[in-house]
Amino acid sequence: MHSPASLPSLPQSEAELLQRAHQLAGQSFAALAAQIGLAVPADLKRDKGWVGTLLERHLGASAGSKAEQDFAHLGIELKTIPVDAQGKPLETTFVCVAPLTGNSGVTWQSSHVRHKLSRVLWIPVEGDRAIPLAARRVGTPLLWQPDEEEERQLREDWEELMDMIVLGQVERITARHGAWLQLRPKAANSKALTEATGEYGEPILTLPRGFYLKKTFTGRLLARHFLL
Template structure:
């Protein structure tokens, strides 16, 4: 089966999401002759990439929502049988240089989270990776209350980066948004602002949405 063209409307996007709900990863991959890895050890983002392909996302690695024409980001949530998120949700990479004058309103985090198509994936350890089930996707819009919290977290952490204190940022910071290392291995390094404005080497970082937030999003949608 050929890769779908980008959806032209929200209705078309959600229709595509509904069409794949209930399928296992291997069943969906089979529709498009995609090879399924045995596990995610070296293929962390594979499920999201497959869904981007199947649903017609266009952004690839660009700092814009996955469905550019619709302004919608695609995010998967691995969940337990009880509907509990199993991990935090990666949003985008964290800029560590040239951040003077950066504003929340222009941030990639806000652009990515303004409108999201969430797709839960039943991902219990007892279920082999290829047999994990794709749940019912749903559209979600960032509300003012959560945006205020995210903005506060983002500004606090960006200030630390600007002050050369990136090494002091831990996953405990932030009510909704956290910054954590984002790299294939701990040996990966990139440039960042250090003390007195000098450039230092540190692990690449990423913004993540905490599990408490995605839990609330799921609860609000499915009334768990």
């Protein structure tokens, strides 16, 4: 067993980050894990964040508070995206936790969602369940920032969802609301309740919610950039 190489330091520039990301392309999870002495779990049932952790360590992400971007000094967020053999996303992409109280005066410009999605380093990874986790490989990275049309639609979705939260309609929000952005419960179990506002302005307890990007959005984004 080789002793693991020391973990890379924080990348000093966008170019350095992209270079590191390109060096990961085509490598298997097993090979990348061995390089840094990380054990590969049998599957991701209990280790949902394992792939993200593996890539963060190779790229030198500052594993700080998740309210900020993964590479805050570069203004870049890292998002891994499991894809099938055709390069289509297999799941929605978590953006950030949704604030359910204290939202008076919050705007799209100052929102966490906009901050997190202002510049994203997307790294597609093989997500087909038929491929053993250790054998799955990393794809070609893509550094993206929303164009005017993407920003407009994301803002409209965010405003629609936030209006419903503020008006006490959080319990009525379904995955159908929002064209590209959706609001979903995000909790390990149904006992993890948080405070929100009810329809009559009264405090209620509900499941924590998170903002997620729908597969229609990420699928379109990958297809456009990789000409699938």
